[in-house]
Amino acid sequence: MSAQFNGGHAREAIRQAAVSLIQNRTEADARVFGNRRPFLNCGRFPCIRISTPLERVKQVLAENPLVLRRELTLRIEIKTRSSNTSQDQLDIISRTIEGLLSEDEELQHGCAITFDTAEPSSASIGRHCFDTLVLEFRCEYDTEAPEPQHIDRLITVHADWHLDQDGDTDAEDTETLPQ
Secondary structure, three states: OEOOOOOOOHHHHHHHHHHHHHOOOOOOOOOEEOOHHHHHHOOOOOEEEEEEEEEEEEEEEEOOOOEEEEEEEEEEEEEEEOOOOHHHHHHHHHHHHHHHHHHOOEHHHHEEEEEEEEEEEEEEEOOEEEEEEEEEEEEEEEEEOOOHHHOOOOOEEEEEEOOOOOOOOOEEEEEEOOO
8 A cells, every 4th residue: 555656745745635535526626726716715606625634553563664654534514505406405414425435436546545434514604505415535655754855844834925816915024944
């Protein structure tokens, strides 16, 4: 079950693979997001957010090189406007997503996926009511720890703050860390 991830962290690769797998294959069409902000600002429904909020090391499989068995929570949040049929709509989308993920049993080259939970909820913002269904899957995969010489040192951090929706930077800061 050794996962093959090119470039970034496995969490990012798994999240993006799930986005690609689900986009345009449910009623949400292309409104499937791997980041929080576009999901929160989405004005068309239904829409879907895919996140990876928790990862655990379950087992050390080898010491040299260090190989870790990891368990990642893949969270899929489906949101729609409340209506007499919104729960049915969420269940249909959920069933489609579960089917897509079960067909691709080893999402992203070696991540074994198992359905875990489904939790419905409702919320309102002013007069707008929404129903959501949060699906959680467990993804288990093995990775080798990076070699120490391949880990870049964090020396400088730069941050921009955007306090409103105009796209302009309202504040910025650069911090150089002691080495």
